[in-house]
Amino acid sequence: MSVMKFWADMEQDEYDPEEFVERLAFRARSGSNSADLGEAQNLHTSFLQAIKELKIMHEKQEAKCKELEDKSREEERAHWTRVAALIHRNKAAAATYKSLDEKINSVAGKVVYLGDQLESVNTPRARAVEALRLIKHFDEFLDGETSVSPVFMDKSRLYEAADIIQKLNLIGQELPEKEFSHARRSIDAKYNEIEKALIEEFIKHHRSDDKVKMAELAVILSHFRGYNECVNAFIEQIQLTSLRGKDPFKDIVPLCRQSWDTISQVFPSPSNVMAKFVLNIYYVKLKEYITDKLQDKNDTEKYLKNLYFLYSQTIKLNSDLSNYNLGSDHLFLSRLTKDIFSRYLETYINIESRYLNDRARTVLQKYYENQGHQRKQMSGGVGTVQELKREMHGLIAARTNFNLAEILDYGGKTFLSDDIAIMIIQEAREAFRRCQVLSKPSELSSNAMEIFNILVSYLLHYHVDYAVELGLAGIPLPETKVPPETYFFDIIRQTNTIIFLVDKLFSDSLVPLVVSTSKHADCLQTKKNEWEKLESKLDTGLDRSIATIAGWIKTILTTEQKKTDYNPQGGEAIAVASGACLKVVKWIAELTKKIRDSLDGRNLEWVLQELGIRLHRTVYEHLMQFQFASAGAMTLICDMQEYRKCVSDWKVGTVTALFETLHAMCNLLILPPENLRGAAMGDQLANMDKGILDNWLQLRVDYKTARLANCL
Structure with a gap:
């Protein structure tokens, strides 16, 4: 087996030694008969050969690793040498930078010093030039005549003329009245003339929506006495084209939003101008609208609805306008609202x-x-x-x-x-x-x-x-x-x-x-x-x-119940409920429906319980007036079944128990004498007073003949 084959097996992603050995054994057995006795020898030989080749591979790998380690150490030494050189160069650069920074600071200090020296020389000179210019212009006003200086005659130099006349006005106010009265009057006249021209120029640019020019004029006019007239003219110009709808509340917020954009760009103190703008809207447009709506108090309902609506809308308006900077008075809008509505709110209640x-x-x-x-x-x-x-x-x-x-x-x-x-x-x-x-x-x-x-x-x-x-x-x-x-x-x-x-x-x-x-x-x-x-x-x-219901039940039973119902004479009685009982039950069923429609919860339960108790008492007292034969007792039991059925729908435990007990008592009227004692000791009658049961048994027609007195 070649070394390359071993490399292919060991370089797999998931190398498993046991799997490698199994694969080696499989290759050794392939091609040989599984029953051959020399298979073990072949395996042994293959494993020895594989171990030998793996050792050779191991030695080669160790040699190669050593070679790579030596090479890595050489490269590391070379890199450390390079890093040391770079550190040395960095230190040299830092020292150079520090030296340059010190020189720059020194030069900058000298430049600032020279600038201050130049300014100290130039400022008095500029002031002297400005003073000379103002003295020349002032000299033209000393004779009491209007100055004919080109700066005051040329409309294109209005801004320059405004600056000069504003300063001359301040100078004139400091001079004695007696000696310079003519000059002061002339300056005041020209001051008013230029101020008026500035305001007219401001209005003209406002109409053309030239915010840059408006801002320039507003800054100039802010030093004049007529600055408020400029603000008033601005507000009046806006209101000429706004707030023409029937409901000003719908128009005020959009108008303020639009106006604030202009005010913030034009005026040097926009918060004060915005406050005056809002004040004008409240006291002119809004107050007039509110007064008109609330002047008729003859229709009280309409007056109250209008007052509530208008005040609510004003409060909402205050909330919407509070986002704008209206000055340092945080209660500004609240005070305006109070002033408008105070006379209405005092008499509201x-x-x-x-x-x-x-x-x-x-x-x-x-x-x-x-x-x-x-x-x-x-x-x-x-x-x-x-x-x-x-x-x-x-x-x-x-x-x-x-x-x-x-x-x-x-x-x-x-x-x-x-x-x-x-x-x-x-x-x-x-x-x-x-x-x-x-x-x-x-x-x-x-x-x-x-x-x-x-x-x-x-x-x-x-x-x-x-x-x-x-x-x-x-x-x-x-x-x-x-x-x-x-x-x-x-x-x-x-x-x-x-x-x-x-x-x-x-x-x-x-x-x-x-x-x-x-x-x-x-x-x-x-x-x-x-x-x-x-x-x-x-x-x-x-x-x-x-009580009335119980009384009517008693009346029905008294008038409708016949003695023969419970003590029939001649012939057997049919075991059906009596007419009086059916009439009572029918009337109570109709009454119960009405009671359920009128009451619910505990109230319904209490009324049905009280009605059931009185029904039981009325029926019991009614039955105590009759004598019962055996056949009549069957009719009574049928009556009792109807009563029980009637009250069972009420689902009131107390009433159900009362009629169950009364039904058990009715059974005593048909039982033979020998069974009476056992029935009286039953669950429903065990706790009842024996005197009551004895009085009940006396209603049987055979009470004396059957000697029932001692049966209980």
């Missing part, structure tokens, strides 16, 4: 309160007129003379079967309107929004509470509380002889809706205005008091309504 009062009163009066209702003077709520009077009428009706009470249900009208409530709440929401923007920070919480009190007065007192009082008065007595109308549940539903809307308004609009102030606690207390007052009246109405 009075106008807002008057409008909200008038609006709420008008809306409610119109509503009652559309309902054809004349508001009544209510004498009060729960616990008053009306309450006592109602109880007396109920007592008389129960004992004499004669109803003296005059119950008005107004044909189902609740005198509550979600639309009216939403309308008033929306007005209050807008009032809160205006109050947040237009009120002073120190008056914001008190103004917000004033608006809330108006809302409470009209919506809760004048509207909701009045409707609840009418509803309470319209609830029929429990002794009613006709099916009672449960309109009070509609009142509860609408009242809950309105309270929810008011509570949302309270959280969203009022609380952010009064939080972290003393008024916050006052508002919470007011809301709590109003909620508790309404809740108390609604609870009273619910209690009266449930």
Whole structure:
């Protein structure tokens, strides 16, 4: 095997010695019979030959490596020699550079010294020349006549003339009035003439939008008394072609952006000019526009909307313009806004309160007129003379079967309107929004509470509380002889809706205005008091309504239930529910639907529980008046199944348990005597008083004959 073949095997990317040996063995075996006994000898010979060749390769590689190492050392020595020479040259160059730097500094110092010397000589000379020039010009004005110097006659030399007359004016002001009065007057006349010419030139270049010339003139005029006239002329020229739209708020920001580009390029003190420009816009254009919009206070709603819109737009405008440099006064725009709106903001809350009062009163009066209702003077709520009077009428009706009470249900009208409530709440929401923007920070919480009190007065007192009082008065007595109308549940539903809307308004609009102030606690207390007052009246109405429902159920059972239903005479009774029971269940099912539409959550659960308890009591007291035969007891059990089915949909555990117990008691009326004790000890009756069960068993017609007294 050649050495080159070994090189090809060992120079692979992933060289593996074991794989190399395997490949060597494979090559040695190739061509020979695998069964030949000399194969091992061939392998041995091949390996010896390969080892010998590899040793030769190793020796050659070592010799070659040594040769390369010697060569590398020679090159390294040569490189180090070269680096040392370069370092020496670098040190020499650094020393030369330092020497040159010292010489340059020395020359520069001498040049500066010579420059100072030349300047000290030239400056007095230049000043003397300038003084001589001014003296010659001043001499021309001494006789009181206007100078006829070419510099003042040539319009092309206006800038030079301006410089001379400005300095002459300063000199004239320092001279005695008596001796140089004629000269001073002549200089003043020429000063005014040149100043006017400069301003006219400035306006001309402004019209042609030549900012370079405008900047030159502005710098010159900045030393003149009429500089402000130049600024005013600039502002007037801009306003001649701007702010012609109906709404200046849309035009002011683009105009200021465009004008700032010109002002910053033209005037030497752009911030002062920009401040004056904005001041002119606010006090001339903006104030005139605002005054025109707010001059009519007859339409209060329009006035308040305009005031809110204009003030909001002005605040937004202030924010947009605050990006510009308007001088050192950071409250500049705020002061302008305050000056414009101060007389409107001082009377804002009075106008807002008057409008909200008038609006709420008008809306409610119109509503009652559309309902054809004349508001009544209510004498009060729960616990008053009306309450006592109602109880007396109920007592008389129960004992004499004669109803003296005059119950008005107004044909189902609740005198509550979600639309009216939403309308008033929306007005209050807008009032809160205006109050947040237009009120002073120190008056914001008190103004917000004033608006809330108006809302409470009209919506809760004048509207909701009045409707609840009418509803309470319209609830029929429990002794009613006709099916009672449960309109009070509609009142509860609408009242809950309105309270929810008011509570949302309270959280969203009022609380952010009064939080972290003393008024916050006052508002919470007011809301709590109003909620508790309404809740108390609604609870009273619910209690009266449930009492009326229980009374009507009792009336149905009393008038519709026959004694033969439970104690049939002659023949077997059919095991079906009685007519009285079916009528009660049907009426309760319709009533339950209405209750579910009016209440939800814990309130619904509480009402259904109370209704179920009173239904159970009424049915139980009704059954205690009958005697039950075995056949009649089957009818009773069918009745009880209907009652259970009716209340099972309520999913109220207490009520379900009561009727389950009553059903178990009904089973006692059909069981044979020997099974009564076991039934009485069952899960549903085990905890019941034995006296109650004994009284119940006495309702069986066979109580005495079957000797049931001791069966329990």
